[in-house]
Structures are given as structure tokens and as C-alpha cells.
Amino acid sequence: MILSIEELSIAGRDRTLVDKVSLAVREGEFMALVGQSGSGKSLLSQAIGQLLPPNLHASGRMMFDGSNLLDRKPKEMRALRGSRISYIFQDYQGAFTPFRSIGAHFDEYQKVHGEKSAAVRRSKAAEALESVGLDAKLLRRYPFQLSGGQLQRASIATALMLSPRLLIADEVTTALDSVSGHRVLELLARKQAETGCAILFITHDWRHVRRYANRLSVMKEGRIVESGGKHRILDHPQHDYTRQLIAAAPILSRSLNSGLEEEPT
Numbered sequence: 001m002i003l004s005i006e007e008l009s010i011a012g013r014d015r016t017l018v019d020k021v022s023l024a025v026r027e028g029e030f031m032a033l034v035g036q037s038g039s040g041k042s043l044l045s046q047a048i049g050q051l052l053p054p055n056l057h058a059s060g061r062m063m064f065d066g067s068n069l070l071d072r073k074p075k076e077m078r079a080l081r082g083s084r085i086s087y088i089f090q091d092y093q094g095a096f097t098p099f100r101s102i103g104a105h106f107d108e109y110q111k112v113h114g115e116k117s118a119a120v121r122r123s124k125a126a127e128a129l130e131s132v133g134l135d136a137k138l139l140r141r142y143p144f145q146l147s148g149g150q151l152q153r154a155s156i157a158t159a160l161m162l163s164p165r166l167l168i169a170d171e172v173t174t175a176l177d178s179v180s181g182h183r184v185l186e187l188l189a190r191k192q193a194e195t196g197c198a199i200l201f202i203t204h205d206w207r208h209v210r211r212y213a214n215r216l217s218v219m220k221e222g223r224i225v226e227s228g229g230k231h232r233i234l235d236h237p238q239h240d241y242t243r244q245l246i247a248a249a250p251i252l253s254r255s256l257n258s259g260l261e262e263e264p265t
């Protein structure tokens, strides 16, 4: 188990937004978190890295590397984010400052995480970009000179640069067209196979769940209503809400939802 979330609650001043959620992410797996808009998926993922907005408070336990993430000091969390736990977001543009080159972003990221040699930083930046299928020449460009898909790839390259054990991907394909979105997911799956990092993948898209996830959890109104292996949940959902979500995903309604062939009887 790489991350074990136990009875995590997130509350504002007068409202509980995530209510005693338990969820485990296993070493090296592709774990999907699905649920309608507003169900608390993003808040849950932000809480893992202590990235919640200041008006919200998390309680419970999130065990990672042998200790509760909620007890870690801000300085420890800054060191942990990027090196052990990394994020990629839907808003990949927001991850880049407009008037700094892509190379400057890679350089700064490594400096913050303690790489002192400028030559090493340069060669690692080129390597990171090439590892996601982008030309190292793009390091000289500015964010607005890259396409959406290229920028998302660059943000993935940054997130994976220091070989984190857990990558949290929040709606990473939502802002991309379907071809670019598919490429980004293929890339994530390939990087996961190469590095063995676990992925917590937040999505609305059941096609991606069907294709890439090993296990999934379904969230509704701040609670997890169902968790389990992909085939079990897609083909035999236990909870009404899961059934409704699957039924609303038209692409899944042909044959078995998980894509498995029905056993002849």
C-alpha cells in the first residue's frame, strides 16, 4: 500500500464537504476516482498534498511513507511534493508562468528540489522533455508557443522528473481534444509501466476508466459509495448511483461495460 486514507473528512466553517472517506492506493497501480461534479474528488486529492484552500480543514489519517501526511510540517510537504508525490492538473496552463521559457521552469523545479549543478539541470531537463516525446528544443520556447497537448506533456515531464511514487492526475484530459487526451493517457500509462509509480486518476470519463484503471472508487456527495476492481464495478456495480453513472456513459453500453467478453453459458 503506497497511500492509505482513513476516515478523511474535509470541512469548511459550516459544512462537511468530504465525510469520513477511506481509500487505499496500492504500489504501482492505476486507481481511478470517479463521481459527479462537486462530489469532493478534487478536495480529496488536494488534501493529500496539503494543498487545500485555507478556509478548509482536513481531519483523519493519510498514511504515506510510514506517517500521517496531515501531521507533516509545511516545509516537509514542500520537499515531498514533486519528489515523492506529484500532481498534474486539468489547468496545465496554470502550471506555467507565461513569460518564462519552458527550460526556465524545469530549471527552477530542480533547483527547488536541491539540484545544484546547472549542467546536470540542463541535461535532465532535456531528458525529461524527450521522455514524453517532445523535442528538447522546446525548452527555449515560452508556454504560449506550445499547443495544449504539448504543454500538458511538459507538465507531466516535470511531475515525473524526480521519480515520485504517487502521481495524482486531476481531470488531466478534460481541457484537451479527444486525440490529445488519448495521447496524454497513453503517455501516463507508459510512464507508469516504466517507473512503477502509482497513479490516482480523477476523471469523469468512463472510457478512460475502462481502458486504464486497475481499480476504482466512486464518490457521491463527499462519500465513497463503492470501491473495487474495475471489472467487478463496471460489470456488476453494487450501488444504484454507480449503475446510474455507468448507464449515463453511452460508450459503455455495448457488450460488457468493462470491455470483457461475456462467458458463453
Ligand SMILES: Nc1ncnc2c1ncn2[C@@H]1O[C@H](COP(=O)(O)OP(=O)(O)OP(=O)(O)O)[C@@H](O)[C@H]1O
Pocket: 012, 017, 035, 036, 037, 038, 039, 040, 041, 042, 043, 044, 053, 055, 056
Ligand atoms: N474553498 C472552498 N470553500 C468552500 N467550499 C468549497 C471550496 N472548494 C470546493 N468547495 C465545495 O466542495 C465541494 C466539492 O468540490 P470538489 O472541487 O472537490 O468537487 P469535484 O468532485 O472535484 O468536482 P469536479 O468534478 O467538478 O471537479 C463542492 O460542493 C464545492 O463547491
